[in-house]
Amino acid sequence: DADVTQTPRNRITKTGKRIMLECSQTKGHDRMYWYRQDPGLGLRLIYYSFDVKDINKGEISDGYSVSRQAQAKFSLSLESAIPNQTALYFCATSLSTGELFFGEGSRLTVL
């Protein structure tokens, strides 16, 4: 089983709908992240959390919100999805420094 699990893996939705992407991890890491991947733009940080009571905005947080329900769970929400939020979304975990451990991604299409 994967150490970092994302659900759903694929989702097609319509403009204006609320969407939640969920992430759970079994690595025991305190730090969790949500990244967005677009062709040619690499990975850009949306939100991150260093522990259950800690939530921080990343580079591109507008239009997104997150919830850290437990040490192992970190969800990303799009309150009102728009087409330019069509992208591949990754959850990741880490220790205090160094290597990021990524999930397998959630592909979101907003029509």
Add this chain to the structure above:
Amino acid sequence: GENVEQHPSTLSVQEGDSAVIKCTYSDSASNYFPWYKQELGKGPQLIIDIRSNVGEKKDQRIAVTLNKTAKHFSLHITETQPEDSAVYFCAASPPEAAGNKLTFGGGTRVLVKP
């Protein structure tokens, strides 16, 4: 803030040849430079990293070189094999190397032709 540029965006090589991917960064305070490999349908995975106190690091067929004066670093893959086909991302980070401080390049899609 930091800006990382990665070239080329796509790279096609014959099996057995070498592949080189280059990245430049803008913030002279950056001193941690990881490389991630993303296979089709998977998340990125760290394959090698280097800190600014060394100029080169090798791990079997992959190596990374760093030129802090010129602010660029490169990934070298020798004797390429079909399983090297993937998207590769470089990144740069200040000394604390925390995940929230990483700036990624745009990625390079490598195709190894048999």
